Amino acid sequence: MSKYIILGVVLVGLAAAPLTGDTYLMRMATLACMYAVMAASWNLIGGLTGYPSFGTAAFFGLGAYTSGILATLGVALPVSIAAAGVVAFVVAAIIGFILLRLKGHYFAIATLACVELLREIANSATDLTGGGMGLNIPRNADLGIFAEASLFFFAMWGLLALTAVVCLVVERSKIGFALSCIRQAEGAAEMIGINSTLYKTLAFALSGVFVAMAGGVYASWVHYIEPGDVFDILLTIKPVVMALIGGVGSSVGAIVGAIVYIAAEEVIWRNYLDFSSGIIGLTVVGLVLFLPHGLGSLHLRLRGKAVTP
Amino acid sequence: MSMLELHGVSRSFGGLAAVDNVTTTFEPGRIVGLIGPNGAGKTTLVNLITGVIPLSSGKVSFNGQSLNRIKPYHAAHLGMARTFQIVQPFNQMDVVDNVAAALLFSQGGHSPASARAAALPIIERVGLTPSAHKSAAALTLAMRKRLELAKAIAIRPKIVFLDEVNAGLNSAEIDQASRLIRELADEGITIVLIEHLMKVVMSICSRVIVLQQGRLIADGSPQDIARDPAVIEAYLGKKYLDKRHGQ
Ligand SMILES: Nc1ncnc2c1ncn2[C@@H]1O[C@H](COP(=O)(O)OP(=O)(O)OP(=O)(O)O)[C@@H](O)[C@H]1O
Ligand SMILES: [Mg+2]
Numbered sequence: 001m002s003k004y005i006i007l008g009v010v011l012v013g014l015a016a017a018p019l020t021g022d023t024y025l026m027r028m029a030t031l032a033c034m035y036a037v038m039a040a041s042w043n044l045i046g047g048l049t050g051y052p053s054f055g056t057a058a059f060f061g062l063g064a065y066t067s068g069i070l071a072t073l074g075v076a077l078p079v080s081i082a083a084a085g086v087v088a089f090v091v092a093a094i095i096g097f098i099l100l101r102l103k104g105h106y107f108a109i110a111t112l113a114c115v116e117l118l119r120e121i122a123n124s125a126t127d128l129t130g131g132g133m134g135l136n137i138p139r140n141a142d143l144g145i146f147a148e149a150s151l152f153f154f155a156m157w158g159l160l161a162l163t164a165v166v167c168l169v170v171e172r173s174k175i176g177f178a179l180s181c182i183r184q185a186e187g188a189a190e191m192i193g194i195n196s197t198l199y200k201t202l203a204f205a206l207s208g209v210f211v212a213m214a215g216g217v218y219a220s221w222v223h224y225i226e227p228g229d230v231f232d233i234l235l236t237i238k239p240v241v242m243a244l245i246g247g248v249g250s251s252v253g254a255i256v257g258a259i260v261y262i263a264a265e266e267v268i269w270r271n272y273l274d275f276s277s278g279i280i281g282l283t284v285v286g287l288v289l290f291l292p293h294g295l296g297s298l299h300l301r302l303r304g305k306a307v308t309p
Numbered sequence: 310m311s312m313l314e315l316h317g318v319s320r321s322f323g324g325l326a327a328v329d330n331v332t333t334t335f336e337p338g339r340i341v342g343l344i345g346p347n348g349a350g351k352t353t354l355v356n357l358i359t360g361v362i363p364l365s366s367g368k369v370s371f372n373g374q375s376l377n378r379i380k381p382y383h384a385a386h387l388g389m390a391r392t393f394q395i396v397q398p399f400n401q402m403d404v405v406d407n408v409a410a411a412l413l414f415s416q417g418g419h420s421p422a423s424a425r426a427a428a429l430p431i432i433e434r435v436g437l438t439p440s441a442h443k444s445a446a447a448l449t450l451a452m453r454k455r456l457e458l459a460k461a462i463a464i465r466p467k468i469v470f471l472d473e474v475n476a477g478l479n480s481a482e483i484d485q486a487s488r489l490i491r492e493l494a495d496e497g498i499t500i501v502l503i504e505h506l507m508k509v510v511m512s513i514c515s516r517v518i519v520l521q522q523g524r525l526i527a528d529g530s531p532q533d534i535a536r537d538p539a540v541i542e543a544y545l546g547k548k549y550l551d552k553r554h555g556q
Pocket of ligand 2: 351353394472
């Protein structure tokens with residue numbers, strides 16, 4: 001029950017950002033929503049199913065380019081974003097069907113290779129993507145700075161709300177039950193009648209959809225994308241760290257982890273510009289060693305209790 | 310037509326013929342012992358029948374339907390259950406959810422909630438009710454073996470492969486398990502019992518088949534098998550022979 005309250009508080013809290021009238025704060029809130037979408041999505045495959053995907057950036061970039069290219073053709077924003085989701089679902093299902101027979105670090109490396117592959121495709125399909133020159137995405141209309149910031153904030157916020165609802169429904173449903181069985185003992189899961197290939201592929205495809213839609217919103221938000229930017233490996237790594245912060249396996253945890261990360265990163269960036277990635281690295285090591293079940297287990301840890309997942 | 314038919318079933322790993330040209334049939338409602346020394350290919354044979362690993366050659370059919378190239382989840386839907394020699398519980402779930410999962414995914418018509426309710430009588434049947442809400446990781450080995458059995462029963466199987474469900478149990482626990490296995494057979498479920506404890510095999514099996522180095526070397530009643538010189542030499546060893554004559 002408490003996770004629904006936490007999610008409600010987080011969503012309402014984020015929605016208050018435009019009330020401040022501060023465009024910097026709104027930019028941070030938009031970014032937080034974007035990463036929360038990605039962390040919760042990663043949790044579906046990496047946390048719930050136990051397949052550590054490093055393909056997040058592939059779907060982000062795929063969504064950004066799908067939506068961006070459609071926008072240059074004059075397609076409206078909601079349609080181009082929905083299209084990004086559909087394309088990512090299909091592509092992720094195909095990639096998942098092929099790669100999900102690998103396990104552990106083999107799977108991780110193979111998904112990482114997908115990021116490189118899609119980046120190279122985006123780089124070389126110059127006619128479509130503009131290649132290394134990047135792609136300019138036209139503004140819908142001249143809204144003014146604040147109205148435009150609000151538009152993209154609410155687009156990202158709405159996407160987060162949608163992602164959170166879908167993740168929670170999946171977690172509680174028969175699908176989530178199957179994924180949890182697969183994570184814990186895949187052979188035994190098959191033996192009680194679970195079509196593991198089907199469920200894993202579904203989880204991977206779903207984990208791609210919302211990331212791609214976030215990429216689509218991002219492309220229109222920043223008006224210009226290039227392969228190195230939207231297929232950035234950090235877009236793969238950060239959501240994993242965020243899910244670690246929140247405690248792997250919980251989508252609400254991943255969302256909270258994303259917000260904590262974005263806030264912490266901002267503080268660190270401002271104060272320790274030279275050493276920021278070092279601090280992020282140390283945080284990861286510290287988390288894995290001392291809080292493997294995330295911030296949510298901190299109170300147990302402080303009271304010296306054993307933590308069981 | 311028999312329930313389960315194997316024709317020339319073979320599987321090799323590299324140069325090793327783990328299962329070598331096995332042909333046999335299984336009839337409904339009987340308890341068949343599958344015995345043989347360590348590494349004889351017993352577990353591999355079950356893996357082949359249930360689709361865990363593909364056949365190198367041969368044919369498997371179940372109620373007339375070919376099972377070649379089948380996947381394990383499909384075998385479960387057709388009514389084949391198996392327990393794992395090395396138990397594989399869902400460790401982060403409690404006993405109820407372990408059994409509920411088996412109910413939910415092997416047959417239609419269940420929601421997670423209704424599957425949890427339907428799991429309780431099965432848990433009672435294997436004697437795990439006092440531990441129903443314990444996580445599987447917290448169970449003793451004997452209890453985890455019973456949990457394997459409960460999951461196998463939950464898929465409402467026509468045939469069950471029990472891979473050393475008695476290993477590591479004390480004699481009271483073994484008697485309890487034997488009683489349950491007999492009950493299941495009385496309900497018409499075919500039991501294939503992989504078992505090293507000859508006492509159990511002799512007391513509950515109506516037929517015994519013997520594997521040695523992947524080959525089926527004997528097939529008959531427990532009494533015949535116990536007298537078969539090839540079996541005695543391959544599996545039971547000279548000691549057993551001496552003991553029998555000494556009795
Ligand atoms: N996946 C595998 N890869 C390679 N060799 C294997 C594999 N599985 C089984 N084997 C080999 O096949 C042979 C048969 O093994 P299997 O586990 O079926 O024997 P078993 O009769 O079940 O023995 P036990 O009584 O010890 O359980 C052994 O030599 C084993 O090492
Ligand atoms: Mg074995």
